[in-house]
Amino acid sequence: MSLISPACRDALQHWLDAQKALAGSAKNTITAYNSDVADFLSFMTLHKGAPQGLGALERITVSDMRAWMAQARKDGIAARSLARKLSAVKTFYRWLAEREGFEPTAVLSARAPKFQKKLPRPLAEDAARAMIDTVELQSTTDWVAARDVAVVTLLYGCGLRISEALGLKGADAPLPATLRITGKGGKERVVPVIDAARNAVATYLRLSPYPLEADAPLFRGVRGGALNPGAIQGAMARARAQLGLPASATPHAMRHSFATHLLAAGGDLRSIQELLGHASLSTTQAYTAVDTARLMEVYERTHPKA
Template sequence: MSLALSAGMRDALERWCAGLVALDGAAENTIAAYRADVAGFLAFWCTHQDGPAGLASLGAVQLADMRAWMARERARGAGARSLARRLSAVRSFARWAAEREGIDVTAILSARSPRHNRSLPRPLSPEAARDMLDTVPLQHRDDWQGLRDAAVLTLLWGCGLRVSEALTLTGADAPLPPALRITGKGGRERQVPVLPAAQAAVAAYLRACPHQQAPAAPLFRAARGGALSRRQVARVMEQARAQLGLPASATPHALRHSFATHLLAAGGDLRAIQELLGHASLQSTQVYTAVDSAQLLRIYNDAHPRA
């Protein structure tokens, strides 16, 4: 955190972050991103003040100051989406500060977020997803590690789990039941049906895994017995997609996108898909209708006879 911040400002930032954990159940990575976003703005503001400034000084922020900060972030390479996220975090912190200090932070709250086009998810086709599951195990000399990676990816594609959710499963979850209770973003719980193929993939991995399973231990183990990391899962998919000639968008999270898109294409109910994905609002799930429509349009354009 910047040394330009006063002790009081640093303490306020940590108390705000602690409140996000306590009230919203925000994930550790989310908190870290918000902390960095707000700390960056506060450091900028303190520089504008020619030295450390207290929390009450936010009442002196003008719209021109907000524009100057946003221009600097743009100059540093922040895209519209990243800048919108940073501004959202700063607004949230400003509201929190206003409630405690009785200050007017209208200028901060009225700063306009940059416009950005929401990119559509880029799922894999069913054929590409199957090829991925067949190719990933070939990246390891030890069969058990290949079975492990195939099991993880089967949970992403077959159950719609986030990779972080799959990697938080423990020995107590094995053997996988017909339905898993998953705690996702914001501490929201959901019941996720487990396909027989996913149960079989995890069972095959566990039979081959050389590390002793314990109820509190991670279900998916790294080579030396520690917890498998998200980066390791991403790396093995990078290797497999290079062999398959798939684009860089073929990531672990793309398999979760594929789960939703393939369900929708098969006639799945949008509200049910929302529940399975653990989205807080239907709006987050509705993006998949655009993906499905875009795929249909491509098929139409490829197949329609032209005069």
């Protein structure tokens, strides 16, 4: 931040404050915005040879934008990451242009690099069930084994992110028929809780050596504190090694599996979007590509060839 002029530093902070207050952006999003835009402003200082005040930012050209993007690629920034950085810079510039009264065309016209969108990598239904069964075998301590099963069952059975599952409090137990989950960007959604998830959590709570406290985390680590995501990631890594599953069989893959299996069973795309808490339907539509790809694999494997 030392390369950035005081005026730009203040503008950046005011914009971040506005994002927090008005857009309801999540903490991780704000952190990424701060880093991405600060890096951009620092580059412009070095590129121009002097700290760039607000007036100088108004005069940034298409050539300047190309120089920034070229340097980012030279520094090893992947196309996907650069596209995210450019999006943050454009969002900042729209706000700044409206506030300062200038035309941000040079920045807004910059094209994001093309990149291959990664498709979600779900597990097959039998593999998802096997993962839950095998996670239970990764600990010799009964309550820890039950805890891990409960978490993974919530990921697969309710489509939760691991942060959402581990964010549950004692007050959420016993689990009701539906949970109100606050996801990315503070977006709330209502998620039905299947019996298997409710029973798995009840079993964990019955075995847990720690008292159920309304304001404390529902899922505890071995020392009684909040459960670290790394514990679940580790248990799943050991389980997938036993099952011969790929490295993509992670906690988030259980959420992908939830969505893909719902879609394959005839689930409505809009309903799945709401269950997952996706802000955009286009994000959910990635699962239709997965379903189509799987269908083509079956076709290629089973269709009689001439």
